[in-house]
Amino acid sequence: MKKTKATIILFLLFYYGFANIINIHPESISNNIQKYIDKASYGDTIVIHPGIYTSVSLVLQKSLHLIGINKPILDGDFKNELLRINADNVTIEGFIFRNSGKSGMNEIAGIRCIDANKIIIINNEIINCHFGIHISNSSTLTIQNNIIKGTPFEEQNTGNGIHLWKCNYANIFTNNISGHRDGIYFEFVTNSTIQDNISTFNIRYGLHFMFSHSNLYLCNEFIQNGAGVAVMYSKNVRMEENTFIKNWGASSYGILLKDISDSWIYNNKFLYNTIGIHFEGTSRIEVVRNEFQNNGWAIKVLASCMDNRFEHNNFISNSFDVATNGSLSLNTFSHNYWDKYEGYDLNHDGLGDVPFYPVNLYSMIVEQNPNTIILLRSTLIGFLDKAEKAIPSLTPENLKDSSPFLKLNSL
C-alpha cells in the first residue's frame, strides 16, 4: 500500500515536473503563438506577455494553460475565429480577445470549445466578437469574471454572449455580458449554476434557455435587454434572487416561461418590465417572495397553466397585477401583498378578511380583443373596472387571493 502511494506521488512529481513554462513576448516573434502551442507538450503553461498580437487564429488540441500577463490583446482583424479549443483540461486566463470575424453561416466566436472537458475560462475580456464564448458538447466548465461586450447589428447576424450547447456541469460566475443577441444562451445544458452575472443591453434576450434541466440561476441581473428573459421546455429550474429591470417594449418580458414545470422562482425582483412574468403552459411552479413593482403587467397567466403557486409576493404599483385569458384558473394565490387591495382585517391577524381578485375587467377585455387597448386609461374603463370590483361577473371567480397580506411581505 505504502509503495503504491509513493509511486503515485513520484509519478505526479515527474508529471508536473516535466510541465514547462513557455514565455511569449510580443516583440520577440509576433503572431506565432500557434507555433508555440504546437511545440508545447501536455500540461505546459504558456505565458503571454502584454502587447497586441494581430491576426490571431489559434487552435488548441492538447491540454495547455494559456495565461496572459496584464491582459495581452489577441486581435482577429475581423477575419476569423480567435481561439478554438478541442482538448480537455485547458485554462484560458487574463486575455483581451477582440475583433473576430462575422458570419451568418458559421458560428465564429472569441473562444470556441468543441468536445472539450474541464475547461476554465477566467478573467478575460471578449470585445467585439460575433459570439463571445461558444461551447458545444462539453462538460465541467468554469466561466468566471469575464467581460463580454459585443456590437449589436440586427438580430439575425449577431451572435450570443455565452452560448452553450449540450453541456453539463457548467459554472458561470460573475460575468458581465452586453451588446449581443442573447446574453446567455443554453440549449441542452444540465446541472449547471449561473450566478452573479450581469446581462444588459442585449438585443434579444438577457438569458435564453431551452431543454436545459436542473439548472440553478442565482443573483443574476438582467437589465434593459430587448425582450428580457425567455426560458422554454425545461424542468427543475431554480431561479433565486435575480433582478429583472427595465425590459420595456411592445413584446418584452421580465421572464417568459413556456412549458416549464417543477421549478422554483424565489426572492426575485421584477421592476419596470412590460410584463413581469408571462406563464404559458407551465405547471407546478412555485413563485414565492418575489417583488413586482412598476410593471405594466406583473404576471400574465394563460389558461394553459396549472398547479402553479403564488405566495408571499409583493405587488406594488403595477398597471395590471394579473391577467389571464380564460375563465378557469387552476393556480393558487395566497398570502400576497397587493397595493390595490381595499379590504379590512377585523381579527387583526394581518390577513384581509375578504378575498382579493387581482384580475380586473379591462385586462380580460384586452385579452379577448387586443384592439380595445386604444381605450387604455379612458374614463369609461375606469368606471367599468370599479363596477366589476363591486359586483364581479366577468372576471374568473376562482382566481383570487383568499388571504391577502395587509402589510408588505418581508422579502
Place this chain on the structure above:
Amino acid sequence: MKELILFTIKDIIKNKVIIAYTLFLLVTTLVLFSLEDNSGKAILGILNTILIVTPIITLIFTTIQYYNSYEFIELILSQPISRISVIISEYVAINIALIMAVAAGMGIPLLIFSPEKEALWLLMISVFLTLSCSAIALLISVYIRDKAKGIGTSLLIWFYFNFIYDGIILLILFTFSEYPLEKPTLALIALNPIDLARVTVMLQLDISALMGYTGALYKDFFGSMTGIFFSMGCFALWIIIPLWITIVHFGKKDL
C-alpha cells in the same frame, strides 16, 4: 373688437370662477407631483385630470358666460358693430381667460417639475381641448335660447364624449372583432376630441409599450409626421367646424 375682448375678460375675471379653476389645477398638479416619486406616473395622473376636468369646466363655463352676457350682447349689437366680431370677441375672451388659467395652474408646475416633451404635449392638448370645447359650448348656447336647457346639453355632451362614446367604440370593436379594425379605430378616435387628446399624449409616454402590437401600429402612425399632422388637423377641425357653424348661425339668428 379689442375693447370688446378686454371688457369681456375683465367681466370674466370679476366672477372668480377662473381663479378657482386656476387654483384647482395648481393644487392637483402639485399634489400629483409630490405624491408620485416618478414623474411619468404624475404625468399620467395629470392627463386623467385634464381629460375629465378641462372639458367640463370649459363647456359649463362658456355656456353660463354666454347666457349671462346675453343682455350685454343684445345691447352691443344695437351699436354699429358686426355680429361676427361680437361673437368672435366673446369666444376669444373666454379662451384667453381659460388658457391663462391652464397655463398658470398647470403649465408652470409642469415646466418646473418635468420640463420634457411629455409636459409640452400635455399643455398642448389641454389648450386644444379648451379651444374646441368652448367652440362646442358656444354652438350649443347660440342654438338653445333657454339657459337651463343649454347647460343641460353641455353636460350631456361632456357625458357623451367621456362615457357613451367609448362605450360605443367598445361595442363596435367587439361586434366587428373578426375584421381588421386598426384604421376604423383611428377614425373613431378622431371623432371624439377627448379620445383624440388621450391617445395623442399616451403614445408619447412610456406606457404606450403596454399597448402591444396594436399600440406599436398606432405609435408608428402618430409618431410619424403624417400622424402628427393628422391629429393636429383633427384638433383644428374640432375647433373650426363648431366655431364656423356658430358664427354663421349667430349672424342669421333673430335675437
